[in-house]
Amino acid sequence: MDELRHLFRRAADHAADYRLSLPDRPVGVPVDQAVLNEAFAGPLPDAPTPPERVLAELVAAAEPGLVATAGPRYFGFVVGGASPAATAADMLAAGWDQIAFNAVTSPAAVAAETAAGTWLKELLGIPATASAGFVTGGQAANTAGLAAARHQVLADAGWDVERRGLTGAPAVRVFAGAERHATIDRSLRLLGLGTDALRPVPTGPQGAIDPDALAAALRDAGPGPTIVCLQAGNVNTGACDDLRRACDLVHRHGGWAHVDGAFGLWAAASPATRHLVDGLETADSWACDGHKWLNLPYDTAFAFCARPDVHAAAMSYAAAYLVGSGGAPAGxxxxxxxxxxxxxxxVWAGLRELGRDGVAALVERCCALARRFADGLSTAGFEVVNDVVLNQVLVGFGDDARTDRVVAAVQTDGTCWAGGTTWRGRRLMRISVSNATTTEADVDRSVAAIARLAHGIGGELVH
Incomplete structure (x- = not known):
């Protein structure tokens, strides 16, 4: 027992040392992947290895390949760093080694999800009667929401898709903005609807779906099983669809409205940004990430559904040996x-640590820092191409080739990390401010580094 306690403490010490180093360590450094692979490679030993030695070998092999995604100057992929309480709770979860299948395999796990799900719905303005499934990420959340949608729109057409499958089923039309997230397409593939079911709807100047174009598309399509995928937080610009008007249109045509709110749904948690997602409560299902703006550990996301019975019908199963299955939908x-x-x-620990006011402050602070980024880079002579309404900033450094060179230089430099994207036919730097520990000083330091590197690369700065 003393050996186990010592091992766990060593692991916790390594984790804490790493977290404490994040403000000062390079965010991303060039890595020879072949060398890193070799550090983990080699033959599997025949004899057992002492756990403490295994831990030391793991730390030594992994350390050169760790990216400081949890740190204050990582601005890629709209992810935050897991908060202290949430990280500690995740350590306990690993130690407790629970199976969160249902209330028989772990009553505590189901109770935590039930309580946290209630808090999440309150924060986001989702109806209290909605179900809340705890999934791995936006992909899984969108898939669960669209599975519920598939179930209901086909049931409305007299077809039991869970029993009969899709062969011979009425065709399902799926309307989504032209700038939807790619996980929507993959969800349709996984659910057997296929991407041919997609009917892209034009978007406005900032990437939000055009409500007039949606109205026309629904009207022209006529009656039939209809799903509409809406978006809270365009992955490039942060723009949000007009959810109230769009959901009203969808329901007037007998369809199902699903909201992909991977990060943008958190706008609802702050009075300063709530207007951007007005009407979200009128949707039928919602997808939202926790390891993004809420700063929870990977892999944490949520699939909400206004019809718990439909949610369970699409996702659940039962078997004689599964004691406790078949009751109220959970786990x-x-x-x-x-x-x-x-x-x-x-999730419970992270929400408890922040509280309602803390979540709102996190959202507001990240939005303010994003505006600071935009102002700083604009003043330095670079082109900010989007309206900074949430935590997303798109920056151009001249032609596409030059912008890509600046992005590559920033990622190699290590002061901060930002990715590249293509939006409206242009290559741009994409900056996402989502980390609770990011400060104004971190933004200013990053702006200075980006400007230094960009000015060192030849070519015209702005079109």
Missing amino acids: ADLTAESSRRARGFA
Whole structure:
């Protein structure tokens, strides 16, 4: 027992040392992947290895390849760094080693998810009667929401898709903005609807769906099973669809409105940004990430559904040996996983740590820092091409080739990390401010580094 305690403490010390180093360490450094692979490679030993030695070898092999995504100057992929309480809770979850399948395999895990799900719905303005499935990410959340949508629109057409499958089923039309996230397309592939079911709807200047174009598309399509995928937080610009008007249109045509709100749904948690997602409560299902703006550990996301019975019908299963299955939908009934890790403990702890005011402050601070980024880079002579309404900033440094060179230089430099994207036919730097520990000083330091590197690369700065 003393050896186990010592091992766990060593692991916690390594994790804490790493976290404490984040403000000062390079965010991303060039890595020879072949060398890193070799550090992990080699033959599997025949004899057992002492756990403490295994831990030391793991730390030594991994350290050169760690990217400081949890740090204050990582601005890629709209991800935050897991908060202290949430991280500690995740350590406990690993130590407790619970199976969050249902209330029989882990009553505590289900209780934590139930409580945290209630808090999440309150924060986001989702109806209290909605179901909340704890899934791995936006992909899984969108898939669960669209599975519920598929179930209901086909049931409305007299077709039991869970029993009969899709062969011979009425065709399902899926309308989505032209700038939808790619996970929508993959969800349709996974659900057997296929990307040919997609009917892209034009978007406005900032990437939000055009409500007039949606109205026309629905009218022209006529009656039939209809799903509409809306977006809270365009992945490039942060723009949000007019959810109230769009949901009203969808329901007037008998369809199902699903909202992909991977990060943008958190606008609802702040009075300063809530207007951007006005009407979200009128949708039928919602997808939202926790490891993005809420700063929870990977892999944490949520699939909400206004019809818990439909959610469970689309996702659950039962078997004689599964004691406790078949009751009120919970745990695995609302996800595509059975042997689920107890991610609800970290969600509960993270929400408890922040509180309602803390979540609102986190959203407001990240938005303010994004505007500071935009102002700083604009003053330095670079082109900010989007309206900075949330935490997303798009920056151009002249022609596409030059912008890509600046992005590559920033990623190699290590002061901060930002990715590249293509939006409206242009290559741009994409900056996402989502980390609770990011400060004004971090933004200013990053702006200075980007400007230094960009000015060192030849070519015209702005079109």
